[in-house]
Amino acid sequence: xxxxxxxxxxxxxxxxxxxxxxxxxxxxxxxxxxxxxxxxxxxxxxxxxxxxxxxxxxxxxxxxxxxxxxxxxxxxxxxxxxxxxxxxxxxxxxxxxxxxxxxxxxxxxxxxxxxxxxxxxxxxxxxxxxxxxxxxxxxxxxxxxxxxxxxxxxxxxxxxxxxxxxxxxxxxxxxxxxxxxxxxxxxxxxxxxxxxxxxxxxxxxxxxxxxxxxxxxxxxxxxxxxxxxxxxxxxxxxxxxxxxxxxxxxxxxxxxxxxxxxxxxxxxxxxxxxxxxxxxxxxxxxxxxxxxxxxxxxxxxxxxxxxxxxxxxxxxxxxxxxxxxxxxxxxxxxxxxxxxxxxxxxxxxxxxxxxxxxxxxxxxxxxxxxxxxxxxxxxxxxxxxxxxxxxxxxxxxxxxxxxxxxxxxxxxxxxxxxxxxxxxxxxxxxxxxxxxxxxxxxxxxxxxxxxxxxxxxxxxxxxxxxxxxxxxxxxxxxxxxxxxxxxxxxxxxxxxxxxxxxxxxxxxxxxxxxxxxxxxxxxxxxxxxxxxxxxxxxxxxxxxxxxxxxxxxxxxxxxxxxxxxxxxxxxxxxxxxxxxxxxxxxxxxxxxxxxxxxxxxxxxxxxxxxxxxxxxxxxxxxxxxxxxxxxxxxxxxxxxxxxxxxxxxxxxxxxxxxxxxxxxxxxxxxxxxxxxxxxxxxxxxxxxxxxxxxxxxxxxxxxxxxxxxxxxxxxxxxxxxxxxxxxxxxxxxxxxxxxxxxxxxxxxxxxxxxxxxxxxxxxxxxxxxxxxxxxxxxxxxxxxxxxxxxxxxxxxxxxxxxxxxxxxxxxxxxxxxxxxxxxxxxxxxxxxxxxxxxxxxxxxxxxxxxxxxxxxxxxxxxxxxx
Numbered sequence: 001x002x003x004x005x006x007x008x009x010x011x012x013x014x015x016x017x018x019x020x021x022x023x024x025x026x027x028x029x030x031x032x033x034x035x036x037x038x039x040x041x042x043x044x045x046x047x048x049x050x051x052x053x054x055x056x057x058x059x060x061x062x063x064x065x066x067x068x069x070x071x072x073x074x075x076x077x078x079x080x081x082x083x084x085x086x087x088x089x090x091x092x093x094x095x096x097x098x099x100x101x102x103x104x105x106x107x108x109x110x111x112x113x114x115x116x117x118x119x120x121x122x123x124x125x126x127x128x129x130x131x132x133x134x135x136x137x138x139x140x141x142x143x144x145x146x147x148x149x150x151x152x153x154x155x156x157x158x159x160x161x162x163x164x165x166x167x168x169x170x171x172x173x174x175x176x177x178x179x180x181x182x183x184x185x186x187x188x189x190x191x192x193x194x195x196x197x198x199x200x201x202x203x204x205x206x207x208x209x210x211x212x213x214x215x216x217x218x219x220x221x222x223x224x225x226x227x228x229x230x231x232x233x234x235x236x237x238x239x240x241x242x243x244x245x246x247x248x249x250x251x252x253x254x255x256x257x258x259x260x261x262x263x264x265x266x267x268x269x270x271x272x273x274x275x276x277x278x279x280x281x282x283x284x285x286x287x288x289x290x291x292x293x294x295x296x297x298x299x300x301x302x303x304x305x306x307x308x309x310x311x312x313x314x315x316x317x318x319x320x321x322x323x324x325x326x327x328x329x330x331x332x333x334x335x336x337x338x339x340x341x342x343x344x345x346x347x348x349x350x351x352x353x354x355x356x357x358x359x360x361x362x363x364x365x366x367x368x369x370x371x372x373x374x375x376x377x378x379x380x381x382x383x384x385x386x387x388x389x390x391x392x393x394x395x396x397x398x399x400x401x402x403x404x405x406x407x408x409x410x411x412x413x414x415x416x417x418x419x420x421x422x423x424x425x426x427x428x429x430x431x432x433x434x435x436x437x438x439x440x441x442x443x444x445x446x447x448x449x450x451x452x453x454x455x456x457x458x459x460x461x462x463x464x465x466x467x468x469x470x471x472x473x474x475x476x477x478x479x480x481x482x483x484x485x486x487x488x489x490x491x492x493x494x495x496x497x498x499x500x501x502x503x504x505x506x507x508x509x510x511x512x513x514x515x516x517x518x519x520x521x522x523x524x525x526x527x528x529x530x531x532x533x534x535x536x537x538x539x540x541x542x543x544x545x546x547x548x549x550x551x552x553x554x555x556x557x558x559x560x561x562x563x564x565x566x567x568x569x570x571x572x573x574x575x576x577x578x579x580x581x582x583x584x585x586x587x588x589x590x591x592x593x594x595x596x597x598x599x600x601x602x603x604x605x606x607x608x609x610x611x612x613x614x615x616x617x618x619x620x621x622x623x624x625x626x627x628x629x630x631x632x633x634x635x636x637x638x639x640x641x642x643x644x645x646x647x648x649x650x651x652x653x654x655x656x657x658x659x660x661x662x663x664x665x666x667x668x669x670x671x672x673x674x675x676x677x678x679x680x681x682x683x684x685x686x687x688x689x690x691x692x693x694x695x696x697x698x699x700x701x702x703x704x705x706x707x708x709x710x711x712x713x714x715x716x717x718x719x720x721x722x723x724x725x726x727x728x729x730x731x732x733x734x735x736x737x738x739x740x741x742x743x744x745x746x747x748x749x750x751x752x753x754x755x756x757x758x759x760x761x762x763x764x765x766x767x768x769x770x771x772x773x774x775x776x777x778x779x780x781x782x783x784x785x786x787x788x789x790x791x792x793x794x795x796x797x798x799x800x801x802x803x804x805x806x807x808x809x810x811x812x813x814x815x816x817x818x819x820x821x822x823x824x825x826x827x828x829x830x831x832x833x834x835x836x837x838x839x840x841x842x843x844x845x846x847x848x849x850x851x852x853x854x855x856x857x858x859x860x861x862x863x864x865x866x
Contacts, residue, residue, distance in 0.1 A: 185623060186317050191227045193308075197251055198223055201308045204249055204281040211283075218322045225318065226308040231255075231301035238285065240298045245312040247289035250282050253305030257284070258298045277302070289315060324627060328528065330356060330437065333379050335502045337412055340419065340451070342502045343458040345510040351447050356437045361430040368414055370427040375441035377414035380407050383434030387413060387426040406431065419451065463508055463686065463774035467797045468805035470768050471495050476695070482764050491695040494798035494821065496814065497686045498780060498791050503532030504683035514773030515685025518752060519650045520672050521641035524684045526631030529659070532683045536646070536656055536670035537617070538638035540624050545617060547636040548643070551609040554591065555647040559612070559656040560602040560679045561664055567595070567603035570664040574607060577615045586610055602657070602679045609647055612656075616667040628668040637733045642672060657681045674773070686769075688779035689794060691758070692821055692828035694853070698757040705753050708746055708784040709832050716787075716833050728789045728837075736786065746785060752778030753785075758829070781829040790838050815840050822847045827854035 193201075201223045205211040211219060226249070231237055237255060238244050255278040278284055278299065288295055289312045330353040334341050341349065358381070361367055368374055370390050385407040390399045404426065407413050413428055418441050445451060459465060470481030471493040477483035479493040500508075500515075504524065507513035513533065522534045539545070561567040574593055593611065596604030624630070645654040652674040659681065660669030671681040715735050719728070739745075751762050762778045769775045780788060794814045799805045809817060818828070827848065835845035848854045 186321070186626075188221065188318065189225050189314060191225065193226075193228050197228060197306075197308070200251055200281075201226060201249060204283070207281070208249075208283045210286055214319065215322070218318060221318050221322075222310065222315065223308075225314045226310050229307050229309050231305045231307070233301055233303050235301045235305075237299045237301060237305075237307065238295050240295050242295045243292075244285060244288040244295050245292065247283060247285040247310045247312075247315070248299075249308045249310070250278055250280055250284070251306040251308055252280060254279060254302040255284075255299050255305055255307075256302050258300070288312075321626065327353065329381070332527070333410055333412075333437070335506070337379065337410055338415070340415070340455060343462060343506050343509045344454075345506050345512065346503075348448055349506075352439065352444065355443050355447055356439050359436050359438055361434050361436065363430055363432050365430045367428045367430060367434075367436070368417075368424050368426075370424050372424050373421065374414060374417035374424050375421050376438050377412060377418035378428075378439075379412045379437045380409050381435040381437060382409060383430065383432040384408050385413070385428050385434055385436075386431045387428050389426050401427070458509060461509055463505070463769060463772045464795070464797065464804075464806045466769050466772075466774065467495060467497075467686065467765070468799065470765055471691075471797050472799055478696070478761050478764065479693075481768050482761065489695060491693055492826070493694075493696075494692045494796060494800075494826070496689040496691070496818075497795040497797070498689050498788075499793045499795055499808070500684045500686055501526070501532050504685075507532050507681075507683050508772040508774055511680075511772070513681045513683040514674055514676075515769075515776050516672070516674075516682035516773075517652065517685070517776035518748070518750075519645055519648060519652070519654060520682055521645065522638050522672055523632050523635070528627055528629050528631075530628065530630055530668075530671070533659070533681050534642075534672040534683065535630055535668065536642055536672055537622060537667050538632070538642055539617075539634045539636055540622055540630075541634040542622065544634050544636045544639070545622070548613070548617070548639060551613065551643070552647065555609040556591075556606055557609055557612050557646040557656060558596055558604050558606045558675070559658060559670065560596070560599070560604045560673065560675075561658045562602060562661060564603050566658065566661070566664040567605060570658070571595070571605055573665055574605065574611055574615055577619070578608070578611045581610055581614060586614075598675070599679055604655075604679075609643070612646075613643075615665065616670060620665070620667050622667055625666070625668055628666075637737075645672065652676050655679060682773075685776045686774045686795070688762070688775065688777075690779055690781040690828045690830065691761070692818070692826045694824065694826045696757075698755050701755040704746070705782075705784065708753070712784045712787060713832050713836075716837060720837065732786060748785060751776075752782055754778050754782040754829075758782070779829070781831045783831060787831055787833040790834070812840070815844055818844050819847055822851050822854070825851075825853040827851065 202219055205219050205222065206216075211222070214222075228251075229248075231253075237248060240258070257276045257278060259274060259276055284299065285295075287293060289310065292312070331349050334349050334352055335344075336342075341352065344352070356379075367378065367385060370388075386403050387405050387407065388401045388403045391402055392399055407428070414424070416422060417424055418439070421441065441451070448454065470479055472480035474480045474491045474493065475483035476489050476491060479491065483491075501524070504513070504515075508515060516534060520534060522536070522538050524534045525531050539548075559570070561570060571593065578593055591608045593605060593607045596606045598604065646656060648654060653676075655673050655675045657671045657673035657679060658664050658666070658669050659671050660666040663669065673679055673681045715732075719731050719735075724731075749759065751759065751766065754762065759778065762775070765775050766777075790811060792811060794809055794811070795806060796809055796814070796817060797806050801807050821828075822844075830841070830845055830848065834841040836842070
């Protein structure tokens with residue numbers, strides 16, 4: 001196995017060379033740091049020590065001290081010479097296996113990562129501060145041997161100059177992952193305090209550079225969490241070298257900080273004075289609160305003193321969770337509120353969210369003016385805006401302003417000027433104090449590229465366009481995708497789909513996911529990291545673990561990871577779990593875990609279902625982690641459906657895909673996926689609601705399906721006669737459980753139920769959209785086994801619309817559209833549940849029943865008796 005090396009890197013210029021030498025000199029003089037640029041570790045032979053060990057960038061910042069880094073990994077004998085940061089020849093160090101044995105957190109077991117407080121004190125010197133250092137002597141005078149060593153290292157890879165990037169809006173340096181799980185549910189502490197203290201804390205934090213960019217509601221939340229502490233004269237608020245986790249704001253009194261001015265080895269002197277006074281309104285101790293370093297100085301009360309104490313975990317949770325929420329709101333508004341962005345993938349949406357500028361306008365302030373040429377659009381975060389049009393007065397000079405509409409939270413304005421660079425059609429004024437997000441066209445195209453080109457590319461590959469092409473004017477055998485128009489006659493078509501989320505649509509369009517078929521019953525996530533995907537874990541409450549049925553004997557599943565390192569780390573953990581189960585006698589020793597190398601871009605592990613359950617469901621805390629919430633309730637029945645899917649041998653083959661790149665053992669990162677020509681996660685497909693036609697005839701539906709329709713109506717009647725607080729899906733799951741116990745298992749064709757003509761056509765449209773998997777199964781109108789609740793919005797594909805051949809309608813708008821099409825001679829199938837369960841649908845059923853065109857098309861069998 002290839003050995004790991006610590007090497008010396010030659011600098012690019014004399015200045016850099018001097019800096020490098022002086023770093024080594026200071027290390028030899030017993031200084032705290034002995035710093036080495038982290039690029040040396042990242043670019044060392046064998047892909048670099050840090051990459052080989054999967055140490056994160058955040059950990060690197062705490063391990064930049066060469067001496068402490070070496071001591072952290074290696075024994076004293078092995079670290080000899082290398083810890084000083086210089087070596088005339090590369091020093092051979094232990095191989096990767098030995099290193100991994102000494103770094104137990106690499107197994108990614110929660111809680112095994114070494115606590116930062118247990119490590120030796122590390123330097124907090126960042127690159128900018130290092131450049132500002134003053135060096136006492138020249139390199140040649142202090143250490144000529146070091147300079148000679150540097151001159152002979154010309155064959156070593158040189159480091160690139162770091163890019164000078166603009167500082168972004170980061171709020172915390174604390175990473176999260178397997179060793180530091182942040183759960184979604186967090187209760188903020190609250191400490192009662194005097195109103196005077198509360199007001200003073202808020203005012204002081206508002207002027208503190210660390211907090212002044214925060215919103216007022218976040219600041220008030222921080223103030224609520226601060227604990228009031230009192231100190232007498234001479235008391236230490238904290239002492240040097242203590243491991244602290246809090247910052248303090250001085251409310252009254254005076255404190256003094258004993259600085260490091262007289263310490264000859266201090267890398268960064270904060271003051272030339274031995275003591276510095278701290279007065280009212282000053283926040284101190286922030287360095288330790290933010291980064292977890294040991295205290296750099298002692299702070300004592302000069303007189304009776306009152307302080308507000310802010311704990312690190314409180315600051316971290318309040319501020320980072322607020323920042324995460326704001327970020328998710330931005331991305332949600334961009335995805336769902338701006339039609340021109342609806343097909344953009346997650347990366348593009350994230351880039352756009354980055355460049356949007358937050359702006360605040362006072363009441364009455366003009367945001368955009370009618371007639372001005374603009375190239376930016378706005379989204380409302382808070383408050384209200386009014387759009388008004390200037391109209392010339394009749395019979396006199398001058399103009400009147402007429403308010404034409406109001407914009408509230410989540411709404412947008414100015415997009416026409418953004419797209420076309422045209423004059424503003426209206427004046428928009430702040431009706432209240434408003435907070436807006438603005439996006440400039442030039443900034444957008446600099447980061448994303450040409451808007452026009454991007455929209456054309458996305459339109460060409462949009463699954464909705466493929467569906468519109470398929471359901472164009474056709475012949476007597478079907479729509480355009482099956483039979484082009486012929487002299488013998490033509491047929492006209494429309495198709496209605498239950499809406500797929502904008503996230504799912506974008507993932508299909510960008511080919512990062514495919515639509516799911518009937519063999520996947522789990523519900524897709526509504527928000528956060530997994531929005532649009534179907535998570536494997538459909539339960540998020542610990543108590544629901546006990547409601548899962550035992551797995552069948554010899555059942556197996558396959559998990560695919562995005563890189564070999566994740567596969568390797570997961571394999572180590574899964575083998576430990578398997579050994580534990582074998583010791584408990586819960587899995588057979590002849591059912592080994594094995595790698596699956598069927599694909600070149602993903603790396604699989606095939607394992608017994610018992611091991612999968614133990615490692616990803618039963619052992620870990622399955623409470624939602626922050627950022628991984630799905631917006632779905634915990635539902636054991638859907639968890640059972642996912643487990644059944646991954647053990648099944650049906651087609652497409654259902655597998656699991658680990659979406660989390662940082663923690664391969666994250667149970668919430670597992671997604672339901674299909675292993676076809678490639679392994680891709682599944683998203684909600686275009687779930688066909690019904691398909692309408694004119695000039696088309698259909699065959700009779702099979703007798704067994706007619707019987708199933710009667711069974712459906714009978715159970716619907718039972719539910720309606722016995723109402724309760726449970727949802728329709730929950731009630732129907734009870735019916736299915738009872739039917740299963742009674743041995744009722746109707747045969748379900750591959751693409752669902754339907755008359756032979758409809759089944760043939762759905763097979764054709766599945767083939768036509770196979771590049772994205774947009775359509776995977778038959779229509780909801782033929783779903784007699786588990787009829788779903790109706791939605792609030794629908795997608796209609798029809799070439800009679802102006803512009804694009806599709807449009808979205810709410811439930812009322814859909815019924816109006818269907819009634820209009822009935823008058824034009826169209827017919828379409830309806831699920832027998834709709835007219836008796838859902839308001840307004842009996843009118844549609846009645847119009848179909850009376851339509852001579854519908855009776856002719858269906859030969860009397862496509863309008864069902866209720």
